[in-house]
Amino acid sequence: MDFRFDIIAHYIPVLLRGTAFTIGVSIVSIILGSVLGLGIGFGKMAPKAYFRWPFHCYINFFRGTPLYVQILIVHFGVIPAFYGSTNVLMTSFVALSLNSAAYSAEIFRAGIQSIDPGQREAAVSLGMTQFQAMRFIILPQAVKRMVPAFGNEFIVLVKDSSLLALIAAPEIMYWSNTMKGQYLRIWEPYLTAALIYFILTYSLSKLLNYIERKV
Numbered sequence: 062m063d064f065r066f067d068i069i070a071h072y073i074p075v076l077l078r079g080t081a082f083t084i085g086v087s088i089v090s091i092i093l094g095s096v097l098g099l100g101i102g103f104g105k106m107a108p109k110a111y112f113r114w115p116f117h118c119y120i121n122f123f124r125g126t127p128l129y130v131q132i133l134i135v136h137f138g139v140i141p142a143f144y145g146s147t148n149v150l151m152t153s154f155v156a157l158s159l160n161s162a163a164y165s166a167e168i169f170r171a172g173i174q175s176i177d178p179g180q181r182e183a184a185v186s187l188g189m190t191q192f193q194a195m196r197f198i199i200l201p202q203a204v205k206r207m208v209p210a211f212g213n214e215f216i217v218l219v220k221d222s223s224l225l226a227l228i229a230a231p232e233i234m235y236w237s238n239t240m241k242g243q244y245l246r247i248w249e250p251y252l253t254a255a256l257i258y259f260i261l262t263y264s265l266s267k268l269l270n271y272i273e274r275k276v
Contacts, residue, residue: 068249072240079233080257086232087219090157091165094218095211097158098165105170116166123163128221132156136228149230153222161218168210172203205276212269216262223258233257 104116123131136152144151176199184194226234233254240250 065244065246065249068240068244068246069253072236072250072253075231075236075239076233076253076257079231079236080261082230083219083222083232084261086153086157086225086230087215087222089154090161090222091211091215091218093154093158094161095165097162099169101162101166102169102173105166106173120163120166123160124167128156128160129224129227131160132224132227135159147228149225149228152228153225153230156225157218157222160221161214164214164217165211168207168214169203172207172210173199175206176202208273208276209269212265212273215269216265219261219265220258223254 101116101119105113105120107113107116132152135156136147136149139155140146140148140151173195180198180202181191181194184198185191189197222232223234225232226238229235237250237254240253241247244250
């Protein structure tokens with residue numbers, strides 16, 4: 062097989078920019094998704110069934126439909142409705158954040174419910190409000206248990222961001238597809254993309270293992 066390294070060398074600058082875009086979008090999306098997911102997670106734990114229902118529907122929709130479809134809906138439907146036209150960057154943040162929020166909500170719910178309810182009751186009996194008990198007693202313990210799950214969610218989000226090539230977001234796969242189209246080669250662009258994703262996810266897994274041990 063005639064493997065052309067000169068093609069890869071020619072595309073290294075844009076592939077590096079694509080990698081930076083992938084990392085940036087993933088970080089922003091996991092943060093926004095976590096904030097939104099916390100609220101959704103609390104909503105799903107509400108005592109009233111009619112109040113839990115919309116949050117239950119949200120989680121089921123975003124976990125039960127392909128991210129591919131969600132990106133198209135956001136890009137051609139949601140963003141033009143609010144922004145006036147399509148916008149690749151806005152779509153990238155919104156689509157990944159909304160998807161991540163559904164998974165983050167379940168992580169928060171499982172983490173919070175894994176804490177013994179007696180601890181909350183003890184905190185309330187000592188004079189704390191429900192909010193104070195959640196903030197100072199329950200969440201600090203739950204967050205430690207959530208670290209591995211959030212780490213996995215972030216790694217999945219990095220890999221799922223490759224679907225943004227569908228809307229011509231300038232991430233790794235977009236530039237790999239461009240390389241393929243320009244040179245009509247298969248191995249060089251896609252093996253390079255695979256290697257970049259592997260380095261990203263492997264490095265993240267090692268970093269998250271370190272954080273888990275520290276926490």
